[in-house]
Amino acid sequence: MQSTARNFKHNAHDALRDANLQDSLSKLKVGFSERRRQAAERLPEFEALRDRARDIKDHTLANLDFYLEEFERKVLALGGHVHWAPTAEDARRIIADLCKGAGARTIAKSKSMISEEIGLNDHLETLGIEPVETDLGEYIIQLRHEPPSHIIAPAVHLTKDQVADTFLEHHRALGFTKRLTERNDLVAEARQVLRQKFLDADVGLNGANFLVAETGSSMLVTNEGNADLSNTLPKMQIVLASIEKVIPTLEDAAVLLRVLARSATGQESSAYTTLNTGPRRAGDLDGPSQYHVVILDNGRSSVLGTRMQDMLRCIRCGACMNHCPVYGAIGGHAYGWVYPGPIGAVLTPQLIGIEEAGDLPNASTFCGRCESVCPVRIPLPGLMRHWREREFERHLTPRTVRQGLALWSFLAQRPRLYRRLTGWANRLLAVFGRADGRFRSLPLASGWTRFRDFPAPQPGGTFHTQWARQRSRTRP
Amino acid sequence: MEPHQWTSGYATAGARFHLSGNRSGAIVAGVSSSPPRRVALFVTCLVDLFRPSVGFAAVKLLEDAGCIVEVPPLQVCCGQPAYNSGDRASTRAIARQVIDAFEGHPHVVAPSGSCAGMLAHHYPGLFEDDPAMKARAEHLAGRCHELTSFLVDVLGVTRVSARYDGAVTYHDSCSGLRELGVKQQPRTLLGSVHGLSLREMKTPEVCCGFGGTFCVKYPEISNAMVGEKTGDIAATGADTLLAGDLGCLMNMAGKLQREGRAVKVRHVAEVLADMGDEAPIGESR
């Protein structure tokens, strides 16, 4: 996918003026966070489970090579295939070859952020293979030629009316000529259209929430059941997963599942949690006869052992974006690439470069709400700060910011000089601001005063001036 | 200059802010029999420059609770502007200076969750490669408190002697809330203020969009965030907005005033210290 992360400010500007988007975001801000809070409150063990979830992922990352090999061994033993893809290009090529080998014309996809990351759909289309997104949200945005705006709710930026218009436009040719107004009718129409696609598909492609090393299983969590249809009906199943998706055992999966659904949607459990292990067995009455797992690195292995490693704990629940006030203001598309919100702000610079995505880790108030809800306790503000440090070290921070910072930090390290200057500033601002107590505009502070008044200092001097004066008068 | 020379115990007339509160300790629950505690005030750069009354309110609250308050002179800023801009070297230099300035003070108290959080949570990590400094940073971290949390959690204060006639709403500033667990403490103390009623916002824990340099680096996003906040504030019908961090307060005050909303904005310490007649933030009277 082509990044527009470099245009973050411009994207955000447009997003703030998009009435439909703002309407959708206003629902998101209260919905997800309130449901997560209630789910966490219903489970007294929730915080202990979060600790364990973090520890499981840390343990796995420290032994990642071992668990990946173990996973591979189990898959091969059952007659499945494992393909290793160091880069996005490798993964695209492997999947295209598998599809071609299967003579595939249509593939039924269930939601996979990794497939967005590697730009799979566009690639398959150029080869004449039709990838059909079957997750309802993904299907809607595929029809609209848009990228997902959220990692678990890809069409969360759209209103019902926009979906209705999109369906009318694209389903008319299939005989659906009525513009629908009710959500359940929209869901039913998509079900009908996509059911045929499932039956026609030659290949089912899905992501994985987890790869279980102990059993060689890929594990998928959905509410719709689309992933299950896509890995049951077609004759070939392809699982596309990145290296950090592997976990040791089923017991570990149980812990992670308990925090995943609650953090994501506030559900006690998602409707479908499915383990696929190898191809169909002798005697099985359905299921794919071929099972392939494509394991993607795409730069992740280089994050191990660094201060950024914690980002690889992510289980893609989306809680960080559901609780992020910046995401809540501008939505996911403004971030300009596949992964939005706080996790996107730390992951995107890693995957496409800090030069391209420099704004992302800066566009945060460090309010800490993301970290406070992360099921695997990723220190997201801390990781964003690391990126800012790297930008500063590499002189990628804008020059005006660097100069201002240099001046401020020079003064801050000279308390007496600082004191004198702030004393003058205080008096100056207090004098000019005396009448109203505030400024409607102020030189060098237009970023502030464009939208807000700027409070003037209280008259009477700085605290330290007054304190010293008071002290000298009262000293015996 | 010895730190003890800066104690406020003698302060009386002459200053703009009269520290003439109730010194008897009568309002202080559970601490009247303990020996006075020495407390160093970390004023914070914003309070120093824009709103000294918050500093004096903090001094009064601490003295009323039986503390001897000192203001170490070589303090400036906690270093967050550099820290959050990725300038680690400057942050370390400033942190060193703060650690030096507060050496030997048994308690360090700031009328800000953000600055106290910086000292308490972030300083030690700045010196991973310098065990001696790290130890000093950790020692400071363990002694550092946000004002209302120090009063309630450390000193056991549950009541203050203050009157404020009005309905207030309280914004939980992010760092205080999430780094230091400041949530109930200001509400406990506000509950004892005569004439005051508290009306909670729908989302008091959501960021106001200040974020230090964020608000000028991303003014449009910051504006959307603070606009949402002021809408939430106005919906409570409260006539006064309180919070524990001056940066957030200036941001919200500036937006409320630009929107022409008649909500007075004050730091919680001012109301608790019975200094509610001070002109509100951004107003001349």
Place this chain on the structure above:
Amino acid sequence: MSARSQILDGIRRSLHRGELGGEARAAVEQRLSAPPRGPSVARAQLPQPEKVALFCQWAEANNATVARVSAAEVPGEVAGYLARNNLPASAAMAPSPQLESYDWASQKMLSLRRGPAGALDHVSITGAFAGIAETGTVVMTSGPEHPVSLNLLPDTHVVVLREADIVSGYEDVWARLRTRYGKNAMPRTVNTITGPSRTGDIEQAMELGAHGPRRMHIVVVRE
């Protein structure tokens, strides 16, 4: 260098070590062979009758319907459910010994076909490998006795679950899987299903019946 070793060597380089060996390897192998359990969820640690009740409560909270009957009443309950909901009295049924043990012949109006689900089947009837009390989840394992498509394609899924197969949490299901299929061996597909298919993808409002069944009726069989 192969893609495989490129990735695995990259991981080892980043972790500043070679291939795991010695004690470190023994420790992870030990963890793999004796998987530690996470914090136990207290609400599901109950005597069997309460466990069954908790299962029913959560299944209903997740939009399934539940009927509790004796073995003799199963066919009647299934036929009755279909009639009450104006659903066709014909179904694709899993060819499992458990289901065959019920007296389906007693329901003259009910027409059953054994085998996987086709595109035109409106109703399926399956057994279940287990039920999870903690969340009201049913667990299906694939095999000659239970085609996966029955869990997914029809509009209405009727699940016949024995009380004795209701366990506390996932961990108990894993233990049963290991007993039934052998350690480290799994059926091709394990579906754990919590209520009917749903989606929140339009304006975050939950709608039932996205791709899988719109209705799930669980017949819990008393011993």
